[in-house]
Amino acid sequence: MDRAHAQGIVIEGLSKRYGEGETAVEALKGVDMKVAPGEVVGLVGPSGSGKTTLLKCLGAVIEPTAGRMTLGAEEIYDNGWKIRDLRALRRDNIGFVFQAPYLIPFLDVTDNVALLPMLAGRPNGEARKAAIELLGALDVAHRARAMPSQLSGGEQQRVAIARALVNRPPVILADEPTAPLDSERALAVIRILNQMARQYETAVIVVTHDEKIIPTFKRIYHIRDGRTHEEAGEGRAF
Amino acid sequence: MISLAGRDILHSWAKFVFTGVGLGLLIGVTLTMAGVYRGMVDDAKALLDNSGADLWVVQKDTLGPYAESSSIYDDAYRGIRGMEGVARAANVTYLTMQVRRGETDVRAMVVGVVPGGYGEPGQPRYLVAGRHITRGHYEAVADLSAGFRLGEHVQVRRNLYTVVGLTRRMVSSSGDPMVFIPLKDAQEAQFLKDNDAIVQQRRRTAENPAFNRPGVPGLTDSVIASQSANPYVNAVLVQIEPGFSPEDVAGPIRRWKRLQVYTRSQMEGILVGKLIATSARQIGMFLVILAIVSAAIVAFIIYTLTMGKVREIAVLKLIGTRNRTIAFMILQQAVGLGVIGFVVGKVAATFWAPFFPKYVLLEPGDAARGFVAVVIICVLASVLAIQAALKVDPAEAIGG
Numbered sequence: 001m002d003r004a005h006a007q008g009i010v011i012e013g014l015s016k017r018y019g020e021g022e023t024a025v026e027a028l029k030g031v032d033m034k035v036a037p038g039e040v041v042g043l044v045g046p047s048g049s050g051k052t053t054l055l056k057c058l059g060a061v062i063e064p065t066a067g068r069m070t071l072g073a074e075e076i077y078d079n080g081w082k083i084r085d086l087r088a089l090r091r092d093n094i095g096f097v098f099q100a101p102y103l104i105p106f107l108d109v110t111d112n113v114a115l116l117p118m119l120a121g122r123p124n125g126e127a128r129k130a131a132i133e134l135l136g137a138l139d140v141a142h143r144a145r146a147m148p149s150q151l152s153g154g155e156q157q158r159v160a161i162a163r164a165l166v167n168r169p170p171v172i173l174a175d176e177p178t179a180p181l182d183s184e185r186a187l188a189v190i191r192i193l194n195q196m197a198r199q200y201e202t203a204v205i206v207v208t209h210d211e212k213i214i215p216t217f218k219r220i221y222h223i224r225d226g227r228t229h230e231e232a233g234e235g236r237a238f
Numbered sequence: 239m240i241s242l243a244g245r246d247i248l249h250s251w252a253k254f255v256f257t258g259v260g261l262g263l264l265i266g267v268t269l270t271m272a273g274v275y276r277g278m279v280d281d282a283k284a285l286l287d288n289s290g291a292d293l294w295v296v297q298k299d300t301l302g303p304y305a306e307s308s309s310i311y312d313d314a315y316r317g318i319r320g321m322e323g324v325a326r327a328a329n330v331t332y333l334t335m336q337v338r339r340g341e342t343d344v345r346a347m348v349v350g351v352v353p354g355g356y357g358e359p360g361q362p363r364y365l366v367a368g369r370h371i372t373r374g375h376y377e378a379v380a381d382l383s384a385g386f387r388l389g390e391h392v393q394v395r396r397n398l399y400t401v402v403g404l405t406r407r408m409v410s411s412s413g414d415p416m417v418f419i420p421l422k423d424a425q426e427a428q429f430l431k432d433n434d435a436i437v438q439q440r441r442r443t444a445e446n447p448a449f450n451r452p453g454v455p456g457l458t459d460s461v462i463a464s465q466s467a468n469p470y471v472n473a474v475l476v477q478i479e480p481g482f483s484p485e486d487v488a489g490p491i492r493r494w495k496r497l498q499v500y501t502r503s504q505m506e507g508i509l510v511g512k513l514i515a516t517s518a519r520q521i522g523m524f525l526v527i528l529a530i531v532s533a534a535i536v537a538f539i540i541y542t543l544t545m546g547k548v549r550e551i552a553v554l555k556l557i558g559t560r561n562r563t564i565a566f567m568i569l570q571q572a573v574g575l576g577v578i579g580f581v582v583g584k585v586a587a588t589f590w591a592p593f594f595p596k597y598v599l600l601e602p603g604d605a606a607r608g609f610v611a612v613v614i615i616c617v618l619a620s621v622l623a624i625q626a627a628l629k630v631d632p633a634e635a636i637g638g
Contacts, residue, residue, distance in 0.1 A: 052636060061556065061633040090632075091558020102553045102635060104242075106249035111240055118239050119558055147249070163557070175636055 008203030009035040014067030027053040029226040035203040043207045045223035060086045072170030095164025097174040101156035103148035110144045113162045134162040154185040174206040243570030262582020268528040269587040272604045275521045277597035282411040282509035291475035294500045303472035305513045315474040323482035329471040330360040331424040338393035346417045347410035350424020359475035368403035379403035381415035413596040429468040537619035540572045544623040555632035565624045576616035
């Protein structure tokens with residue numbers, strides 16, 4: 001196993017409070033979570049339960065109030081950021097898949113995927129080669145020169161997954177990635193995420209409300225009022 | 239690294255091109271305003287060049303003959319011509335007025351010159367058709383821009399003049415075309431009174447006891463005769479002999495003739511620094527306002543374009559794009575818009591400049607300065623959009 005992917009995701013006692021004094025809101029209250037490399041877990045909960053706050057903390061875009069977080073081989077938070085360059089941390093260690101694909105509309109499919117390695121300083125040719133390889137693995141290589149607006153919803157989501165994976169991050173955070181898709185395409189996306197997680201030893205957290213895909217997870221974290229509890233999923237084949 | 243700005247411009251090229259065309263027309267107006275000023279300066283220099291003079295001798299303590307009225311005796315030139323270093327000297331009058339061409343009238347500067355040929359001070363330096371004025375009366379040489387043709391008649395006051403020659407780019411500092419007529423006719427045109435006024439003046443003179451004294455026969459007739467004659471011109475134009483500097487010749491004329499003498503550089507200073515100074519300030523104000531309006535438009539457009547991409551910017555920031563990469567993207571787009579605008583503006587100004595009634599001189603130097611100004615304005619105008627983009631929270635890309 002790649003050293004960078006050694007621990008997947010480990011969260012211990014993670015808290016997040018918004019505001020101060022009487023108006024303070026405790027969005028996360030000591031969340032514990034562990035996702036092994038190559039594993040895909042579901043994170044489910046009602047609106048306002050703290051899912052998005054947890055995702056933002058994991059994505060290093062908001063700072064938790066307390067706790068510890070380890071992504072891959074790196075402890076990134078221990079009651080304070082341990083990493084100075086959070087931008088580089090996100091670029092190199094975290095892949096994001098959103099509810100909508102949010103592809104850059106003025107870049108073609110290849111460059112949407114190749115942009116991340118280019119930002120990391122890899123030569124354009126090398127970055128494009130890696131992107132096309134990944135697009136091939138996700139079965140969208142034939143759309144490599146298309147613009148995002150020319151793709152179907154499923155194709156766009158696969159390109160978004162390719163973008164999330166292209167820098168081989170130890171962690172992928174997927175925020176309701178199947179919400180706009182029908183059952184068939186939603187299951188296809190989850191299948192791809194599982195396949196890629198295994199292939200690249202990536203720990204994947206999928207935030208979802210989607211009843212169609214919840215039975216596919218082997219482990220599910222339920223979150224309510226800022227607290228999580230773990231439960232075994234059905235792990236149904238797709 | 240790929241050019242994000244370039245890709246965005248290529249992707250939505252129609253939006254950029256149409257916006258650039260709109261901005262370009264504004265830049266075209268700005269360049270044209272600068273061209274109007276340059277045209278005025280060039281007109282002033284053309285006026286001096288075309289006079290063929292090295293020195294202008296005018297009434298003492300005046301800025302004549304172009305910036306102020308000047309009146310000196312028409313025999314002053316004789317004494318000047320005899321002075322050391324003077325090659326040629328000739329009287330000249332200038333009068334800006336409406337001259338008639340058939341049923342219409344044209345604003346023109348009527349120049350009274352001593353009949354002669356090429357090289358005489360005051361004479362047009364070159365003709366594009368016909369000949370110079372050779373007769374003492376009723377001949378004219380007109381600038382092409384006045385619309386006259388050879389053989390046509392131009393009416394100045396009561397008299398008709400036949401156009402015997404045509405010239406080009408002979409204009410006043412205001413851009414009015416010049417019409418050259420014989421000096422004597424021009425003197426008459428400048429001071430000629432109508433018949434009623436002449437009758438009244440004679441009656442007043444005859445009734446004045448000082449001019450109609452008993453025992454002094456012929457006094458009234460003498461006074462009336464002196465009132466009817468016009469011995470004045472506006473200036474004497476002087477050409478100096480080789481080997482003499484203008485100041486060497488001007489000094490003795492000032493001292494011994496008690497007249498004002500201006501050299502070429504002094505006269506240029508009067509025309510540019512005083513005669514068209516107010517117009518220049520007016521145009522300067524226009525240029526400042528147009529620059530501010532252009533900056534506001536670029537800022538608004540770039541800000542609107544940037545705000546339309548907030549989600550993309552949030553995603554870019556989330557996936558690790560540096561702030562400077564995003565700022566550079568916006569900056570490049572603003573400058574790209576400015577470059578499109580400048581090209582459109584330059585082409586538009588070049589196209590419409592010849593249709594302006596006054597001379598518009600578009601100088602390459604002004605275009606270069608304009609380009610630099612456009613780039614600077616675009617850079618400044620992009621600051622607001624860059625600030626807004628840098629404030630975009632990458633968290634906006636995640637969830638609600």
